[in-house]
Amino acid sequence: MNKQLRAEMVRRALDARSTSYSPYSRFRVGACILTDDGTLFSGCNVENSSYGLAICAERNAVFQAAFAGKRRVTAVAVSSDEQGFITPCGACRQVISEFADAKTEIILVNAAGKTRSVRFGKIFPTPPALDKLKKR
Ligand code: THU
Numbered sequence: 001m002n003k004q005l006r007a008e009m010v011r012r013a014l015d016a017r018s019t020s021y022s023p024y025s026r027f028r029v030g031a032c033i034l035t036d037d038g039t040l041f042s043g044c045n046v047e048n049s050s051y052g053l054a055i056c057a058e059r060n061a062v063f064q065a066a067f068a069g070k071r072r073v074t075a076v077a078v079s080s081d082e083q084g085f086i087t088p089c090g091a092c093r094q095v096i097s098e099f100a101d102a103k104t105e106i107i108l109v110n111a112a113g114k115t116r117s118v119r120f121g122k123i124f125p126t127p128p129a130l131d132k133l134k135k136r
Contacts, residue, residue: 001075001105009034012042013077015110016057020044021022024051030079031057033065041065047097058092062099073099079109085116087123
């Protein structure tokens with residue numbers, strides 16, 4: 001990915017924290033995903049008083065892309081207010097795997113905007129191969 005697009009993804013992931021609804025954890029997360037046609041989608045985490053119903057920023061962004069008709073995710077950026085780098089939770093990795101492949105770039109962004117990149121195949125090496133369950 002070119003530097004400019006990458007910087008834009010980082011900026012959008014950081015910006016997406018601003019609408020995080022996280023009154024229970026006070027842990028704001030912002031995500032930005034890139035689809036194969038070059039479109040960017042942002043998402044934030046949205047919590048609930050029934051704690052288990054919280055949706056993570058990454059899944060929020062992926063579902064928005066799916067709603068817009070996109071089916072291939074080529075990069076995911078995820079940010080928080082931490083100095084360290086957070087990585088997508090197990091549930092989000094599973095959801096990302098539906099639309100991603102091993103080469104999909106996962107960009108981890110800290111509060112200061114510093115980044116680390118990892119390929120999706122490294123953090124989710126054995127996606128379930130259930131293509132045969134797809135109905136034509
Ligand atoms: N969270 C995310 O949105 N993405 C992650 O990668 C880690 C966790 C959210 C879920 C919950 O609202 C809060 O962060 C604390 O776990």
